[in-house]
Structures are given as C-alpha cells and as structure tokens.
Amino acid sequence: MRISDFGGENAVIKLIGERYGAEVGGSLVLGIGDDAALLRDTDKLLVVTTDLLVENTHFRMDITEPYLLGWKSAAVNISDIAAMGGKPAYAFISMGLPDVDTTVVEGIYDGLRDVCTAFHCAIAGGDTVGSSLGIVINVTVLGEVEPELAAKRSGAKAGDAIIVTNTLGDSRAGLGLLLKHGLDESRGISLFLVERHLKPMPRVNEARAAVRTGKVHSMMDLSDGLSMDITGLCTASGVGARVHADRLPISDDLAGVAESLNADPELLAASGGEDYELLLTCAASDVAMVLTAVPSATVIGEIVDGDAVRLVHSSGEETPMPSSWQHFPD
Amino acid sequence: MRISDFGGENAVIKLIGERYGAEVGGSLVLGIGDDAALLRDTDKLLVVTTDLLVENTHFRMDITEPYLLGWKSAAVNISDIAAMGGKPAYAFISMGLPDVDTTVVEGIYDGLRDVCTAFHCAIAGGDTVGSSLGIVINVTVLGEVEPELAAKRSGAKAGDAIIVTNTLGDSRAGLGLLLKHGLDESRGISLFLVERHLKPMPRVNEARAAVRTGKVHSMMDLSDGLSMDITGLCTASGVGARVHADRLPISDDLAGVAESLNADPELLAASGGEDYELLLTCAASDVAMVLTAVPSATVIGEIVDGDAVRLVHSSGEETPMPSSWQHFPD
Numbered sequence: 001m002r003i004s005d006f007g008g009e010n011a012v013i014k015l016i017g018e019r020y021g022a023e024v025g026g027s028l029v030l031g032i033g034d035d036a037a038l039l040r041d042t043d044k045l046l047v048v049t050t051d052l053l054v055e056n057t058h059f060r061m062d063i064t065e066p067y068l069l070g071w072k073s074a075a076v077n078i079s080d081i082a083a084m085g086g087k088p089a090y091a092f093i094s095m096g097l098p099d100v101d102t103t104v105v106e107g108i109y110d111g112l113r114d115v116c117t118a119f120h121c122a123i124a125g126g127d128t129v130g131s132s133l134g135i136v137i138n139v140t141v142l143g144e145v146e147p148e149l150a151a152k153r154s155g156a157k158a159g160d161a162i163i164v165t166n167t168l169g170d171s172r173a174g175l176g177l178l179l180k181h182g183l184d185e186s187r188g189i190s191l192f193l194v195e196r197h198l199k200p201m202p203r204v205n206e207a208r209a210a211v212r213t214g215k216v217h218s219m220m221d222l223s224d225g226l227s228m229d230i231t232g233l234c235t236a237s238g239v240g241a242r243v244h245a246d247r248l249p250i251s252d253d254l255a256g257v258a259e260s261l262n263a264d265p266e267l268l269a270a271s272g273g274e275d276y277e278l279l280l281t282c283a284a285s286d287v288a289m290v291l292t293a294v295p296s297a298t299v300i301g302e303i304v305d306g307d308a309v310r311l312v313h314s315s316g317e318e319t320p321m322p323s324s325w326q327h328f329p330d
Numbered sequence: 331m332r333i334s335d336f337g338g339e340n341a342v343i344k345l346i347g348e349r350y351g352a353e354v355g356g357s358l359v360l361g362i363g364d365d366a367a368l369l370r371d372t373d374k375l376l377v378v379t380t381d382l383l384v385e386n387t388h389f390r391m392d393i394t395e396p397y398l399l400g401w402k403s404a405a406v407n408i409s410d411i412a413a414m415g416g417k418p419a420y421a422f423i424s425m426g427l428p429d430v431d432t433t434v435v436e437g438i439y440d441g442l443r444d445v446c447t448a449f450h451c452a453i454a455g456g457d458t459v460g461s462s463l464g465i466v467i468n469v470t471v472l473g474e475v476e477p478e479l480a481a482k483r484s485g486a487k488a489g490d491a492i493i494v495t496n497t498l499g500d501s502r503a504g505l506g507l508l509l510k511h512g513l514d515e516s517r518g519i520s521l522f523l524v525e526r527h528l529k530p531m532p533r534v535n536e537a538r539a540a541v542r543t544g545k546v547h548s549m550m551d552l553s554d555g556l557s558m559d560i561t562g563l564c565t566a567s568g569v570g571a572r573v574h575a576d577r578l579p580i581s582d583d584l585a586g587v588a589e590s591l592n593a594d595p596e597l598l599a600a601s602g603g604e605d606y607e608l609l610l611t612c613a614a615s616d617v618a619m620v621l622t623a624v625p626s627a628t629v630i631g632e633i634v635d636g637d638a639v640r641l642v643h644s645s646g647e648e649t650p651m652p653s654s655w656q657h658f659p660d
Contacts, residue, residue: 056463058459129388133466138424140470
C-alpha cells in the first residue's frame with residue numbers, strides 16, 4: 001500500500017511511534033510524539049553524531065533492500081559513537097519519503113530497530129516528511145562516554161603503533177560486486193562482502209574494550225577509506241604515518257574476488273571506504289595489551305614525526321597513500 | 331565557484347568548521363571535526379529535536395534565498411525546543427548539496443549562524459555530503475529545560491483557556507503571495523508576510539516567560555496549522571476544544587491581502603501552517619498571569635470535555651475545524 005493510500009505522513013508517523021518508539025524509562029523522560037524528546041542527565045560526557053544518506057548518492061535501491069538501508073543508516077552513526085569510545089543510547093531518525101509502498105518504510109524501520117537493539121540504542125524521536133526527490137535518511141545518535149575514556153583523533157604521537165580492527169577493503173569490494181552483478185547474483189558470489197557493504201557492524205564492543213585499557217592515544221572509524229582517514233588522523237594530531245601494505249588485513253573473500261574486479265587487494269584495503277572498522281594508535285609498548293583487549297585487531301604501521309603519510313610496499317618502496325574511494329565511481 | 335572547483339565536499343566541510351563551528355568551552359568539550367561532538371552534562375533535562383527539509387517539498391529555491399533557507403532550517407528546530415519550555419544550546423547541521431555555487435552554501439550557513447546566534451545556540455557538528463537529488467537540510471538541536479518547567483502537549487484540562495502568541499495565518503498568506511507573485515514582487519506587496527513564511531521567529535523568550543509562571547498546562551508550536559495542531563494537543567491530552575473564529579489574532583497585512591488571494595482571513599488563521607507561534611493552555615484563573623508574562627498572546631478558546639475540536643463562528647454556528655494546509659498545494 002502506498003503512503004498516500006495508508007493515510008499519509010501522519011499515519012506513517014503514528015505507526016512508527018507505536019511500533020519502533022522507545023519506551024519511556026531510564027534517562028528517557030519523553031520520546032516520540034511531542035515537539036522534542038526529553039532526556040535526563042548523567043555524569044558522563046554526551047556524545048552526539050549525525051549522518052545524512054541521500055538516495056542515488058549514498059545508496060541505490062536497486063542494489064540494496066529497505067531493511068539493509070535502515071540498518072546501515074543507524075550503524076554508521078553508532079560507529080561514530082564507538083569511535084569516540086562511547087556507548088550509543090538514543091537515536092533520532094529523520095526520513096524523507098516519496099510515495100513509496102509502506103512496506104518500504106517498515107523495512108527501513110525494521111533495519112533501524114534491529115541495529116539499534118543490537119547496540120542498546122533506543123529510537124527516541126525524529127521527523128517523517130514527504131520528499132519529491134527520493135529517499136533521504138538522517139540519523140542523529142546520542143551516546144555517552146566517561147570523560148577519561150573519550151578517544152579523539154588528535155592524540156596520536158610519533159612512535160605509536162597504528163592498529164585497525166578486522167579486515168579492510170571488503171565494503172568496497174562488496175560494492176564492486178553489486179555494481180557489476182546486482183544484489184542477488186553478488187550474494188551468491190560472496191554474501192560476506194555484500195553484507196560488509198550493506199550491513200556494516202559498528203565496533204562498539206571493540207572500541208569500549210580498547211579505551212578501557214587506558215592506552216589508546218587516538219581513535220576514529222574508517223568511513224572514507226584508510227588512506228583519507230589516516231591522513232585526517234595525522235593532520236589532527238600533527239604527525240605523519242607509515243603504513244605497511246603487506247600488513248593490511250585482507251579477508252579470504254576479498255582476495256578471492258579481487259582479480260574478477262580488476263582490483264589489487266592491498267589497494268582496496270588501503271583506499272576502499274565504508275569499512276566502519278576502528279583505526280587507533282597506542283604506544284608501541286602497549287600494543288600487546290590493546291591486542292589482548294581487541295583480538296580482531298592488527299598492527300599495520302607506525303606514527304612518525306613530520307606530516308607525510310606513506311604506504312610502504314613489500315619491496316621497500318614508499319609511495320604516498322593511494323587516493324580514496326568515491327561513492328559510485330564512474 | 332562551484333563546489334567541485336572549490337575542492338569538493340571536504341573543502342566545504344573545512345570552511346564550515348572554521349567559519350561557523352562553535353568554540354569549545356562551557357559544556358562543549360569537542361565540536362566539529364571528529365567522529366562526534368562531546369558535551370558535558372548539566373543538571374537539567376536535555377531536549378532533543380530534529381527536522382528534515384527537502385528541496386521542492388519543503389522549500390523552492392525560486393521563491394526563497396539561501397540565507398532565508400538556512401535561517402528557517404534552524405528556526406523550526408529552535409521553535410520545537412521553545413515549545414517544550416526549553417532553551418536551545420547546540421545545533422548539528424546535516425546538509426546534502428548538489429554541485430551548487432559555494433555562495434549558496436555560505437548563504438545557507440550565514441542564515442543558520444544568525445538565527446542560532448540570536449537564540450544562543452552554537453553550531454557544534456554535522457555532516458556535509460553530496461546530493462544528486464537537490465538540497466536537503468536536517469537540523470538537530472539540543473537544548474535544556476528545568477524538569478519542573480518542561481511543557482508537554484498532553485497536559486490540557488477541561489476548562490483551560492487556549493492561548494496563541496502573535497498572529498496566525500501570516501505564513502500561509504506569505505506563501506500564497508510567493509506562489510502567485512514570486513519573491514521580489516511579493517516583498518513589495520508585504521515584506522511582513524513574506525518574512526513570516528521565509529524567516530520565522532522562534533518564540534523562545536515567550537515560551538520561557540510562559541513556563542516560568544508555573545501555570546502552563548500544555549504547550550506546542552504551531553507548525554502544521556492551528557487546526558491540526560490543536561487536534562493533536564487535544565488527542566494527547568484526552569480533551570476537546572472550542573476555538574472562536576472571531577478571536578483568532580489576524581495581522582493587518584493578512585487582512586489586507588486575503589481578498590487578493592481569494593482567501594478568508596479567519597480560515598487562513600485557523601488552518602494555515604508554519605506559523606511557528608506557540609499554542610498553550612492554562613487554567614482560566616491563570617490567564618491574566620500568563621498574558622502579563624507574554625503580552626503578545628491572545629485567548630482564542632477553551633478546552634472542553636470529550637474529544638470534539640470545533641470552530642465557533644461569530645454567528646454562533648459550530649463546525650469542525652477546517653482541514654489543515656499542505657506544502658505547495660495544487
């Protein structure tokens with residue numbers, strides 16, 4: 001049933017509030033349905049992040065599904081909270097909708113709810129409006145972090161080890177499959193890579209474990225690609241970096257499909273975006289402690305003096321980091 | 331200069347952070363530039379609201395200007411904070427941009443900055459992305475309110491007086507002029523009505539004065555039009571209402587242009603949207619105190635038992651409230 005037949009925007013807003021809205025309780029004093037939500041204070045720092053996704057720029061409905069779109073829209077924000085060392089708490093969802101079938105709206109919200117539930121985040125408010133242009137989703141997530149555990153991108157020091165979680169480049173490879181083969185066929189080739197692109201897992205638990213060591217100097221999440229993100233971290237910290245190409249963690253699935261995508265796995269890992277893994281630094285002497293706390297993590301290089309960010313190849317040759325990815329490259 | 335020639339999204343993000351970003355200080359520990367902003371707690375309730383505006387659904391660039399679009403985008407959120415009885419504190423701006431001239435972006439941000447500054451709200455973060463669909467703006471505003479002053483829409487009681495601030499219907503009349511005559515000519519006919527539509531003034535001071543009396547039973551802002559909004563307030567409160575058509579506050583400018591728009595001033599005031607005035611109720615015995623605190627306010631009717639929301643005409647006839655406005659009606 002189309003939104004217009006279902007009773008319009010207000011009927012959709014009512015459905016969303018009833019089915020997906022957070023129960024009042026804990027620090028949530030008032031949720032969906034008034035002019036604004038009310039939250040009670042805690043003794044932590046409040047962490048606030050917001051991300052906007054626009055149809056045909058950040059996602060294409062022919063190579064995703066409403067559920068996955070909803071999941072990803074909240075996941076990328078939860079990832080930002082994790083990257084500050086925080087725990088997500090409340091999500092505020094703005095959605096602009098053409099006159100689509102209401103199952104599309106429910107699918108998106110099912111995905112939003114599931115990722116929020118998985119990471120203990122409640123849907124506490126938002127705005128649902130028409131959009132003549134296509135689907136637009138903005139998610140704002142509020143979280144909290146103990147002041148002493150907050151991790152910024154500006155704390156890296158020369159001599160720090162550079163660490164990432166899990167494997168890199170999978171999301172870009174998954175997008176490559178989707179653009180070449182479409183959703184159904186790509187799932188048959190590698191469900192893992194497709195889900196790495198369409199259903200990212202925020203690394204909240206890994207981030208919390210890392211900052212609880214007290215040893216993390218700087219941290220951020222990998223959204224624009226390692227190349228651009230490590231450059232951003234170095235700029236914020238006033239340092240340079242050397243990343244070792246042969247230490248970049250690469251999944252078996254990525255290694256398996258790279259050739260069919262005419263891509264070099266190390267290049268995908270170094271430049272591909274939307275991994276939503278953690279990038280962090282700590283003193284070389286604390287690496288063992290951090291890796292014990294975050295078993296999925298790998299050391300990929302070291303922070304150096306200066307401002308050059310270089311990729312060290314197995315031949316010993318050093319080059320600038322490759323340029324980062326683009327959404328839907330030509 | 332187009333965004334693409336200016337250095338792309340990242341150059342725009344850098345400009346925004348440098349020119350419009352809040353200085354760290356007070357409760358803002360970390361602003362624009364990291365994964366998320368960090369705020370220190372207070373002993374108040376946190377008020378959170380978010381609104382999404384989509385080009386050609388909520389605004390049209392041929393009948394507004396970038397500065398006014400920016401102003402309105404934040405103003406409607408600040409109005410929501412006011413409607414809870416709160417004070418705005420921090421704004422988070424998400425913007426999806428086609429490859430427009432950078433003066434468009436600066437104009438939008440100038441407007442955002444000016445309305446935020448006027449109401450003591452700092453721009454603390456956001457997301458700036460490309461958009462193949464047109465301009466999309468989502469603003470999230472965080473504010474605070476003393477727990478005992480928080481005003482919900484659910485507290486109206488039978489016997490309460492219904493009060494609104496200033497005049498109603500002006501925004502809808504301004505839109506009528508804009509659609510008929512365009513921006514320049516409409517300004518010549520009534521700058522007041524045009525600005526009531528394109529540059530709404532959040533009623534923060536009026537709302538704070540009202541809740542400080544301790545006498546407000548329910549409050550919301552008028553965004554969808556009195557007709558729909560009073561119905562929402564009554565539904566939330568489990569009451570009905572009688573609104574007196576001849577008590578609706580109507581500006582001289584609205585009275586002057588109504589005939590040329592083939593519109594009845596009382597009908598515009600009762601149903602026109604986007605007034606961003608306050609709608610509130612208090613006991614009949616407290617009306618004098620509330621009107622002293624908010625001199626621009628007018629009593630327009632009374633809350634009654636039941637669930638009927640009726641418009642009482644000067645003839646004594648009672649009708650259902652007229653149906654509310656639509657964006658860009660056919």
